[in-house]
Amino acid sequence: MTDTALAGTRKSPGDKARARTRRTIPTVRHLARRFGELVVVLLLASFLTFSFASLLPGDPTIAILGPERPPEEYAALRQEMGLDEPFLLRYVTWLWDALHGDLGRTPIPPGGDVMDRILTALPVSAELAFLAVLLAVVIAIPVALFCASHPGGRVDRMLTATVFGVISVPSFLLGLLIIMLLVNQTGLFPRNGWQRLGDAGLAQNLYYAFLPALTLALNEAAIYSRLLRNDLVATLREDFILAAKAKGMPRARVLLREALRPSSLGMVTIAGVSLGRLLGGTVIVETLFGLPGLGSLIVKAASDGDVILMQGAVLVIAFGYVAVNALVDISYTWLDPRIRRERA
Numbered sequence: 001m002t003d004t005a006l007a008g009t010r011k012s013p014g015d016k017a018r019a020r021t022r023r024t025i026p027t028v029r030h031l032a033r034r035f036g037e038l039v040v041v042l043l044l045a046s047f048l049t050f051s052f053a054s055l056l057p058g059d060p061t062i063a064i065l066g067p068e069r070p071p072e073e074y075a076a077l078r079q080e081m082g083l084d085e086p087f088l089l090r091y092v093t094w095l096w097d098a099l100h101g102d103l104g105r106t107p108i109p110p111g112g113d114v115m116d117r118i119l120t121a122l123p124v125s126a127e128l129a130f131l132a133v134l135l136a137v138v139i140a141i142p143v144a145l146f147c148a149s150h151p152g153g154r155v156d157r158m159l160t161a162t163v164f165g166v167i168s169v170p171s172f173l174l175g176l177l178i179i180m181l182l183v184n185q186t187g188l189f190p191r192n193g194w195q196r197l198g199d200a201g202l203a204q205n206l207y208y209a210f211l212p213a214l215t216l217a218l219n220e221a222a223i224y225s226r227l228l229r230n231d232l233v234a235t236l237r238e239d240f241i242l243a244a245k246a247k248g249m250p251r252a253r254v255l256l257r258e259a260l261r262p263s264s265l266g267m268v269t270i271a272g273v274s275l276g277r278l279l280g281g282t283v284i285v286e287t288l289f290g291l292p293g294l295g296s297l298i299v300k301a302a303s304d305g306d307v308i309l310m311q312g313a314v315l316v317i318a319f320g321y322v323a324v325n326a327l328v329d330i331s332y333t334w335l336d337p338r339i340r341r342e343r344a
Contacts, residue, residue, distance in 0.1 A: 031330065038326050045318035046098070050091045053311045060307045064107050077107075081308075094311070103312035108304050114312040117297065122316065124194060125293035128285070129278035131209055132216035133271050139217065140224035140267065145255055147225075148232035159225075166222040175215040175288045182211060192290030212289045216282065220274050224267050231263040272328030276321030 061077045078084050082093065097104065103114035147156040166174075183191050189211045195204045235241060236259055244258050245251075283295035294313060301309040 034326050034329060038322055041322050042319060045322065046095055046315055047091065049311055049314045049318065050094060053307045053314075054087065054090075060305055062305075064305075098312070098315060103315070104308045106301075106306050106309045108306045108309070114309050117309065118294070118313055118316055121292055121294045121297040121313075122279075123196070124291055125279055125282050125286070125295060126320075127205075127209060128213055128216060128282050128291070128293065129275050131206075131213035132220060132278060133275050135213055135217035136220035136224050136274075137267070137271060139221035140228055141260070143221075143225040144228035144232055145260070147229045148236060148259075149251070149255060151233050156229075163222040163226050166218055169219075171215060171219055172284045172288060174218055175212075175285055178211055178215055179288070194291050212282075212285050212291060215285050215288070216278060220271075223270060227270060228263060228267045231266050232259055235259045235263040268328055272324050276317075276324040279317050279320045 060081070061074045061083070065073060065077060075084075082090050085093075094104070101115060103118070105111070105113050106117075143159055147159055150156055179191065182189050190208055193208055195208050197205050232255075236254075241254060241259055244254050249258070279294065282291075282293055283299055285291070286293040286296045294317065298310060298313045300306075301313065
């Protein structure tokens with residue numbers, strides 16, 4: 001081949017820059033579209049949250065002042081809380097204040113700023129949710145890899161039966177069993193209580209967080225491992241995997257390098273949904289272990305008729321849920337190059 005022909009096959013810096021631009025523009029468009037969807041979903045979530053809270057039976061002023069006050073006191077409190085204004089005006093005012101970080105103040109004891117109370121409880125639930133998903137992934141990946149590399153074997157059947165058994169057990173029962181085994185029988189972990197990272201070291205914090213996180217993680221790990229195992233079995237039959245095996249690539253590298261990433265899309269999706277759901281869905285576990293999390297805060301607000309606190313907490317959970325799922329969707333382009341090529 002002549003030098004002229006070789007020069008023609010080489011890409012100039014300008015060609016490389018234009019190729020990068022062509023790959024970047026679809027990604028930017030996808031991110032812009034996802035951001036727009038995020039805004040729409042959050043608006044709908046905020047409207048539904050405000051609507052449902054407004055439709056709760058009973059008068060919030062009675063829950064605040066008690067049942068035996070003069071009518072003029074109830075009327076004055078309704079006016080102070082803006083309950084005498086039209087619904088849409090109250091919603092727009094509340095949403096505008098929420099966009100500026102003001103979720104109001106609750107007059108129900110212990111009272112205080114709603115955002116401050118949420119920010120006090122949120123780290124507990126967020127840490128539990130994150131640790132639970134992390135533990136579930138750490139448990140699920142080796143189990144799924146082993147089962148997928150020996151499909152239909154004795155260990156695969158045994159682990160499959162174990163997975164279905166764990167899924168069928170509710171989290172509160174798992175929590176009670178864990179308490180009996182690791183607290184009452186061995187005394188390795190505390191029964192209740194919480195140590196915040198700011199008040200104690202990481203080791204002390206994890207010492208109190210491990211059992212609640214493990215209780216949440218067991219159900220999630222069972223679901224993740226089963227889903228990932230099935231996806232891995234299907235991926236291992238793909239042509240690019242067969243080609244890698246034909247080239248003599250080690251089995252461990254085929255599993256970890258070639259098959260795991262494209263097979264993990266389903267698990268990542270479920271993990272993202274789980275993380276968002278667990279932010280406000282840890283009520284039972286928080287009750288079992290006596291934790292001051294966001295789930296306990298919402299339950300107490302509902303029982304006290306604290307509409308202002310409940311609205312703010314549900315809005316924060318909705319934002320976290322939608323944001324996590326948007327990040328999961330964006331991560332697909334890194335996990336599976338085929339999706340990146342389709343969007344390009």
